[in-house]
Amino acid sequence: MPQLNLVYRHREAGGPLTELTAYERAGGYRALRETLANLDPDETLYQFQRSGLRGRGGAGFPTGRKASFLPKDAPLRKYVVCNADESEPGTFKDREIMEMNPFQLLEGLTLAGYAIGAARGYIYIRGEYEHQARILDRAVAQARAAGYLGQNVMGSGMSYDITVYRGAGAYICGEETALLESLEGKRGQPRLKPPFPAVAGLYASPTLINNVETLSALPPIMERGADWYASLGTEKSPGTKLFSISGHVMRPGNYEIVLHDTTLRELVEDIAGGLRPGRRFRACWVGGSSVPVIGEEALDTPLDYESLQAVGTFLGSGGCIVMDDSGCIVRASLRLAHFYRHESCGKCTPCREGTNWLERLLQRIVDGDGRMEDLDLLESLFGRMSGTTLCPLADGAVAPIRSALRLFRDDFERVVREGSPRPEPMMEATVA
């Protein structure tokens, strides 16, 4: 179960890389220097494509391919936007990059800007990450002072700068088009696609949007070579991936693993220190909360896109939430329903009304006032909400709860009959 710290360079370096000099000492900015010196933008883009890197924000779309959708000779300015909204429940991997290794993100964002010919990069960071935003502000200033940003990046003639833009508390702003709306000073509500951001994104200009981790993977790819990167993991899941693991495990935290080489069991039992003594694994939301929940029988699945899909879930953001047998799946579902109800932007009917209905139904069931027909009503509600909305938030709300009802039907029926007493939480203070 190899862990390999490419994105988490600071772990390799043994300490935070929040000073530019420290980052440079750890090999930072070598990739950008060599790329600017040796490759033209198209060749750079080709390397992205060759690496097979897939988006780490949740959807897993091939990054190089997405970048290649930007029109080559559009008269409009182009932009790169880094999605640092990190609000998916159970996900905190990007936070560590920004806290400990901010320059790698800046370097990746600059590489992406070079490849598509962008005028500026924006980092849209969730408002609650003010602490991390200040680290980024400082890093941007240092990078600019050192010539890594500005009118003439590293003497290459490239003009590029980065703006750190703070959100103000809204999960939906992690959805790429809602993010663009928010960055444009509007309410963060998703846009109809097409047009896709690659064609008409920020200020209706061609825009590449990528997650923090995705962009931070670019420097190692350019440094060690796309082919080397592609040789890690599988053909469909090359490279390393950050997993945030939390919930009922002894060592919650972030871990960078080579895709496919580690199973979920290894992640939970070995890397994250396993469960409390005497507790049994019950359920896991492996890719953030917006993916179908899986049970014990899926523990031996290798962690990669295709294997997880084969067991009915998604790798998603890599935010792996583990629940042992002290937890109640119905309560957990209610808590998630509450999340999605709170975060629905309200633009489309099935999501706005459906998330509301979902929470109220589950609340009634947890309170002991449920009826067996409510479970059928839930099923029917899932049908009304999924595949009918503008953005995937509503599907994200349905996925973990519908799967829970199917996988743990007995628990739901028991709670309908008896209600759900509040379980003892795990309070062991354990940080990796």
Added chain:
Amino acid sequence: MPEREPVTFQLDGRTVHAPAGTMLVDAAAMHGVEIPIFCYEPRLGAPIGACRMCLVEVEGMRGLQTACSTPVAPDMVVRTQSEPVKQAQDGVLELFLGNHPLDCPVCDKGGECPLQDRTFRFGPGTTRFAEPKRHHPKPLDLSSLIALDRERCIACFRCVRFSQDVAQDRNLVFEERGGRTYIATASGEEYDGRFTGNVIDLCPVGALTSNPYRFVARPWDVKNAPSVCAHCSVGCNTELTAREGRILRVTGRPQPNPAVEEGWLCDKGRFAYPATFGPDRITTPLIREGGEEREVDLEEAVAYAGVLLSRGAAPGFLLGATATVEEGFLALELAARLPNGTAGRLGVPSDGLDVLRALPAAELGDIDGADLVAIVGGDPANAQPVVELRVRKAARRGARILVIGPRSTPLDGLGGRVRTEPGRLVTCIETLTDAVLGAASPVVLWDEADLANEPQAAVRLAELLAGRAGARQIELGGDASTAGLRALGIPAGLMLGQAVAQRIGTFVAVHVDPTDGPGGAEWAAALARVGPIIAIASHRSRLTDRAAVVLPALTPYEQEGVLVSMTGRAQRLRAGAPGPGGAAAGWEILVALSHRTGKPLPYRTPRQVFAAAAEAHAAFAGMSYDTIGDLGQPVARPAAPAEAPPPPAAAGDGLLVVPCPAIFGDATARRSDALAAVRTPPRAWLAQDDAERLGLNGDGLVRLASPHGEITLPAAVDPRLRPGGVFVALGADGAPGAESLLPPDRGPVRASVARA
């Protein structure tokens, strides 16, 4: 717009065609298939796909697609009735109803509610959502005109998009998010704007309702009639709703007129109708004889008027702001049959401007497609309000907007702004030339009154436009009646002189009181020199207070006839309500008078009158009520005049008076109690320099005196104005307004300005 290639596609198993790029909803509608919608409204801009009501199946596309935002493509296979589609429609409706109050029986929208209707036709009809519904405080006033019931709102975005993108008043918004979302204005503010009432028409549920209309009627006991608005020269198409003989509501037509208003109305036009049953309404005929005043019936009044007309020679027929083509034609006919009779109209004598009118003309609908929209003089946002929305739409679509003139107008911020010195529009021609020559499809809107005062600017503008292929023009100005009466050849500006010269005997005022407007004092003096006055009028005025006979007339809401809009579009007025019992249509009164004078005119219906007018006047050749139809028909353009008139000289000393129209400042707004809260008082503005020179710092009262009248007004400094003028808002709170400073022909005039 270029014709789009038709494409062939499959619709529920049928092979059908639609122009490429048509959204599936519209393409299906072309073939009689209704796909239910809520948020889709192309007049608001690109589709947003929010409500999810219009989901359909398209073969080869993953999941269901929103038909409002999916364009037809060749060989597309579309299913609108399949099981997944039915499920989705059921689902969306059920989810809507889960939080929607079931108070249809007491809701103003009941019976004409798209949600009710679509639930009935496409939905489950019930909801299994048994949880408590969302609660909001019950109806609150967004403004004096509009009430909001937040519980009924289905968050379709229509009203908000109207405010943000169409009217761009930007005062109506969503607040909060998710299920908590509600419609609001900024805390403590009303929904303020010139077009706010459109959100009532747009709302697909009973969340936004008209305050004046609330609880007045239920849709099943009302009658609707398509008509046109007669409160300005634009000619917006309206729908009139009446109950028990009264107009109770004016709305945009369900089938808007794309060439004119596109379904939007300004708040003045929408909320002016209460004047039809206001306290000033004349309902009883009157005869004043030997110092005595008698209420009589209409027949007696007409008989008496006929006697007055036959007795004296040289009758003068003066036609006002709402006179129809039929009334104008009848006045002409009567004048021709009576010894030395004449007919005239109020307004600007501007025949010289035929040099512009003769050029290729655009309709308002053409503004959208222009790449340059230049406004030369005037202030359409206040005087021809709906034009503003067209101009904003053009701007949204990327047209360059150029606003030229001395006034500060609501369109100023929209693009290029050339602020001219008062009375010096001619200085803009160079800028305009560059812009027009640089554009492929320029549309120039020019103000009648401003250019009539600067004929040399008009001539240069005409030369410019004539030399640019593809350039078109639109005249801004006049009243609802102006273009129609002009097309009949009825002159403006002559009758006052005739009256002063005592060449008018019996004076017949048709929908007009000339003493209430520019040159009011001169008119008052002149009317002392004419014979008896016959007033055909719907509302009380100084003139009806002194007329020998008052013949109560129907308003444009209550009668038939043709009005010609400023773009030269003949459109039909239709009676939305019968009007008060003692009143008759102006045309009917004129025909009756002809019988009483022994020169009977052979018409029984306005249709016949119009047919005769079309026979007699080239501008209407070949036209009839049928050819005009529901959407109107252009009248023939005038020929260019041989030469331009000489520039008129401004009388008086001091600053040039720049009349500024005010949408809610005129008599229309004054007469409707619905508009009481939005009415604006008369005011004056000065440029910084002028104010300083006059020792006016900050706001205060000023006394203005021109050779035509005097008035005291509150004045303010507008730093954007150029010096040399005093800018006065037209309209008045009952007393004579700033119009009294103006000469009867609205020509240039100067006024002395002093602190009062």
Added chain:
Amino acid sequence: MTADQIRAHLDPIRHEFAESRSLVLPALKYAQTEKGWLAPEDIRAVAEATGLSPAYCESVASFYDRLYLQPTGTRVVSVCVTLSCMLRGSDEVMESICDTLGIDDHHHGGTTADGTVTVQTAQCLGYCDRAPCVQVDAEETQGPLTPDDAARLADDLRGAPAPTELWR
């Protein structure tokens, strides 16, 4: 906060955005640092500084959790109650903080009678590795907290001097 103060804050970053509307979030966030929430006059100042309508600015502000249109306490404590934190005792932390501060509504929180502290629940703060976690204003999120730690934190806050700028 005045429009001039907001303008001065925006001036250095104006050039970073092709459309000035993007300045509305920075403007709102900055305007909020004065009182910790946005009163109608602050909204009007933001509107003036950005050239947008007050209704528009209010609409944007109301969309985001961390912009407040109602008065808050001097300090705002956000207790994450999403799944990972719940599994590790966030409800107990919430209760403990509310009890310490004398706030009755353990579900939603509220503001202390003396107006010093507002307690609210928050959705996943991105610190699930330190669950259960709590964020004070926009400071770095803290965790893991036992109910006792949380009570101490609440107690300390009540007595602590208020920061000069209230970033939320």
